[in-house]
Amino acid sequence: MTRTESRRRNWISPRRVALGLTAHAAPSIIFVIAGIVLGPQLLNVVSVDLLAQLDPVISLALAILGVFIGSGLVAAGSGENRRWVIGAAIQALTAVASVAVAMYLLLNQWALPLPVGPVAAAFILGIGSAASAAVRIDRKDLPHLIGATHLADFDDIAVVLLAAIAVPILAGASSPAMTIALGLVSGLIIAGAGFLLFSRAHSPSERGVFVIGTVVLLAGAAAYISGSPLFTGCVAGFFWARRRTPSSSLVESELQKLQHPLVAVLLIIAGASIQFSRALLWVTAPLVLLRMNGKLLGGLILARWLNLPSSLLATILIPPGVLGIAVVLNAQQVMGTGDTLLVSAITIATVVSEIFAPGIWMDEDDN
Amino acid sequence: MARAAAFVLILGLMLMMRNAVAADSIAGFRTIGLALGFALVAATLLGALAERVRLPRLSGYLVFGLICGPYLLNLLTPIMARQLQIVNGLAIALIALIAGLEINLSRMKDRLPPILAFAGVTIAIMFAGLFTIFLFGWRWLPIAPDAAGVERLAIAAVLTTLVVSFSPTVTIAVIAEARARGRLSELVLSVVVLADLALILFFTLAMQLARSASTAGAGEEAGLLARLLWEIPGSISYGALLGAVFALYLRFVGRELSVVLIGLCVLITATSEWLHFEALLVALTAGLVVENIAPPRGDELRDAIERSALPVLVIFFVAAGASLHLDALAVIGPVAVGISVLRLFWIRAGTFVGRRIARLYHPTSASAWRGLVSQAGVTLGLTTIVAAEFTGWGSNVQTLMVAMIAIHEVVGPMLFRTALASAGEIGGLDKANVR
Numbered sequence: 001m002t003r004t005e006s007r008r009r010n011w012i013s014p015r016r017v018a019l020g021l022t023a024h025a026a027p028s029i030i031f032v033i034a035g036i037v038l039g040p041q042l043l044n045v046v047s048v049d050l051l052a053q054l055d056p057v058i059s060l061a062l063a064i065l066g067v068f069i070g071s072g073l074v075a076a077g078s079g080e081n082r083r084w085v086i087g088a089a090i091q092a093l094t095a096v097a098s099v100a101v102a103m104y105l106l107l108n109q110w111a112l113p114l115p116v117g118p119v120a121a122a123f124i125l126g127i128g129s130a131a132s133a134a135v136r137i138d139r140k141d142l143p144h145l146i147g148a149t150h151l152a153d154f155d156d157i158a159v160v161l162l163a164a165i166a167v168p169i170l171a172g173a174s175s176p177a178m179t180i181a182l183g184l185v186s187g188l189i190i191a192g193a194g195f196l197l198f199s200r201a202h203s204p205s206e207r208g209v210f211v212i213g214t215v216v217l218l219a220g221a222a223a224y225i226s227g228s229p230l231f232t233g234c235v236a237g238f239f240w241a242r243r244r245t246p247s248s249s250l251v252e253s254e255l256q257k258l259q260h261p262l263v264a265v266l267l268i269i270a271g272a273s274i275q276f277s278r279a280l281l282w283v284t285a286p287l288v289l290l291r292m293n294g295k296l297l298g299g300l301i302l303a304r305w306l307n308l309p310s311s312l313l314a315t316i317l318i319p320p321g322v323l324g325i326a327v328v329l330n331a332q333q334v335m336g337t338g339d340t341l342l343v344s345a346i347t348i349a350t351v352v353s354e355i356f357a358p359g360i361w362m363d364e365d366d367n
Numbered sequence: 368m369a370r371a372a373a374f375v376l377i378l379g380l381m382l383m384m385r386n387a388v389a390a391d392s393i394a395g396f397r398t399i400g401l402a403l404g405f406a407l408v409a410a411t412l413l414g415a416l417a418e419r420v421r422l423p424r425l426s427g428y429l430v431f432g433l434i435c436g437p438y439l440l441n442l443l444t445p446i447m448a449r450q451l452q453i454v455n456g457l458a459i460a461l462i463a464l465i466a467g468l469e470i471n472l473s474r475m476k477d478r479l480p481p482i483l484a485f486a487g488v489t490i491a492i493m494f495a496g497l498f499t500i501f502l503f504g505w506r507w508l509p510i511a512p513d514a515a516g517v518e519r520l521a522i523a524a525v526l527t528t529l530v531v532s533f534s535p536t537v538t539i540a541v542i543a544e545a546r547a548r549g550r551l552s553e554l555v556l557s558v559v560v561l562a563d564l565a566l567i568l569f570f571t572l573a574m575q576l577a578r579s580a581s582t583a584g585a586g587e588e589a590g591l592l593a594r595l596l597w598e599i600p601g602s603i604s605y606g607a608l609l610g611a612v613f614a615l616y617l618r619f620v621g622r623e624l625s626v627v628l629i630g631l632c633v634l635i636t637a638t639s640e641w642l643h644f645e646a647l648l649v650a651l652t653a654g655l656v657v658e659n660i661a662p663p664r665g666d667e668l669r670d671a672i673e674r675s676a677l678p679v680l681v682i683f684f685v686a687a688g689a690s691l692h693l694d695a696l697a698v699i700g701p702v703a704v705g706i707s708v709l710r711l712f713w714i715r716a717g718t719f720v721g722r723r724i725a726r727l728y729h730p731t732s733a734s735a736w737r738g739l740v741s742q743a744g745v746t747l748g749l750t751t752i753v754a755a756e757f758t759g760w761g762s763n764v765q766t767l768m769v770a771m772i773a774i775h776e777v778v779g780p781m782l783f784r785t786a787l788a789s790a791g792e793i794g795g796l797d798k799a800n801v802r
Contacts, residue, residue, distance in 0.1 A: 178387075185383070189380045193377050193408065202415065203673075208677070209408075209677050210408060216404035217404025217407075217408060220398075220401035221404070223397045223398075
């Protein structure tokens with residue numbers, strides 16, 4: 001691959017922000033900067049009150065992302081993909097563990113003012129750092145590249161499961177296990193109702209209401225029990241795709257139109273939520289390095305097992321996924337605190353990692 | 368069968384959720400999604416069931432809100448019922464815009480003078496009849512039995528204005544949902560829209576009289592007149608401007624119509640409140656301008672309206688049903704039913720005389736009274752103003768009106784739908800489009 005081609009693949013080649021979604025080329029930085037400009041720090045068009053009112057939009061966006069991830073999971077579930085799914089889980093957990101442990105030690109040492117305790121803060125930052133954005137691949141691409149891209153794609157599954165555990169704990173649920181079980185049951189019930197309704201709607205507009213109503217219900221049910229809308233959506237998406245009925249394609253075609261606007265809205269909300277402070281600098285700088293370190297470590301662990309070049313794995317896994325920002329926004333919601341240090345840190349770290357990614361790719365070429 | 372099973376699943380989910388977590392103990396954003404999703408899916412199913420038994424779909428939505436609302440099953444808690452009202456402004460603007468888009472003045476040109484005469488006579492007879500009854504039967508009304516002289520006249524005028532009022536929103540929604548077109552739809556729509564304009568005028572005058580009688584707001588006459596002069600011509604001008612811009616967009620861009628349509632309605636709602644205009648009138652005028660000056664070609668706008676309107680209407684009417692004050696009906700029920708019967712009598716009398724004076728001999732116009740029974744948001748809004756300003760008798764008027772609205776909001780759409788069905792106008796819009 002020439003230097004020019006590699007540069008094009010990183011900057012212009014569209015990326016999937018989560019498993020199951022279609023790729024898009026617009027870099028996150030554009031929307032995050034738009035959020036900062038529109039937010040309370042500058043123009044105050046997206047005021048603190050408006051941000052509070054947009055909370056249900058975050059839940060809805062997460063549920064929709066979950067539906068796509070669940071649907072993508074069915075496609076990934078074939079026997080030949082199993083080792084990529086396991087590999088992706090290993091690299092995601094490696095990133096979470098390395099970021100969380102190191103950040104805990106730093107936060108504990110520095111005694112910074114945090115919205116939650118240092119253990120919870122480190123864990124949230126770890127989960128938010130785990131997702132990678134996969135580049136779009138073609139069938140004609142090299143098998144190594146295809147494999148590495150699968151790893152970047154499938155790490156979302158681990159993020160969904162970790163979010164399902166973390167969100168009820170952060171919300172202070174009396175029984176997190178019960179909340180997770182309720183989230184699972186709700187996802188299945190709503191999926192069942194949707195399955196019965198989508199293909200039997202009397203008109204396209206009625207079907208639209210059923211699809212939107214069902215997804216809003218997925219988001220609403222999860223929010224109501226202090227669960228993760230990402231997880232509930234994922235359960236429903238998996239159910240619909242698994243049944244191999246028209247329901248799945250009907251949902252996807254209805255939701256397809258919403259996915260990119262919702263991702264843009266999520267990034268704008270994240271940008272508007274950023275609160276600049278000295279503590280933010282102290283958290284974000286090590287977070288960027290630790291995330292990169294975690295992804296490199298995950299790549300090294302997997303390289304020998306999957307027989308892939310570790311440098312290739314590193315360059316594919318480092319570009320961050322927006323899913324991380326979405327999960328931390330969800331965590332921020334349930335914690336109910338006005339201090340947005342963690343969202344701010346993850347958002348800036350995501351943008352910085354996105355900017356760093358092509359430099360690393362070029363270094364690989366140069367070497 | 369599959370739909371019934373889906374309904375049971377959704378209902379089961381809601382019961383499970385409400386048993387798992389007490390709704391009162393959780394923050395606002397955590398309840399709104401559940402309420403919206405539940406209302407969208409389950410009320411749509413009940414609306415479809417209502418249509419199967421030849422009732423308006425929106426009666427299904429209303430009944431759903433009523434049954435699941437705070438006064439009966441309490442699946443939708445008072446907080447949730449309030450949260451569902453988030454779409455109210457948007458729904459009113461969207462419904463009025465749809466109504467404006469359905470009124471083609473060149474098609475109605477010949478029928479406009481008799482329609483105006485019919486509306487004027489009907490409203491005048493209703494007002495005169497009810498006002499007289501209220502004055503003579505004052506001692507039996509649970510409003511202000513001790514009031515006498517000018518004060519009694521003023522309170523009776525305020526009460527009569529509220530009792531006479533109709534619901535343009537519900538009327539337009541029934542027509543839009545039934546995709547009705549024909550003489551009856553046009554007649555009823557024109558009467559309720561004209562009555563809405565007249566109501567604003569009457570209400571302002573009656574309130575001024577009440578203020579003078581109670582000396583609560585003396586010296587505000589000039590301000591009120593200025594407000595009236597600003598509100599009505601201002602709303603019409605602003606609506607015309609927005610309609611012209613929307614027509615240009617339709618002609619030269621014409622993309623993402625669903626989003627632009629919702630955006631236009633949000634703009635109308637937000638800016639009308641800020642500019643002290645009436646959103647209903649702004650949106651109606653905007654629709655009229657589009658339809659009569661630059662009518663859209665093709666089906667894109669129609670499809671966009673269908674896609675956007677259904678979810679908004681579902682939520683709007685579920686919210687209305689959930690916030691119907693059954694407690695007020697229980698307290699003041701017999702009096703409210705009695706006045707409702709009187710109102711119905713005067714609607715029939717007014718339309719009977721109005722038809723003769725306006726020479727509307729078409730048989731469908733005999734059913735027009737059935738389209739004038741509904742009362743909803745506009746009346747409720749005005750009632751709230753009365754209660755806020757006159758804490759004594761105003762609160763009594765509010766209790767009575769809220770109970771009457773509960774009756775008329777449920778009965779009105781059903782009556783109107785049966786009238787449209789008898790006139791053979793249901794689905795008339797589709798037939799016209801096919802032609």
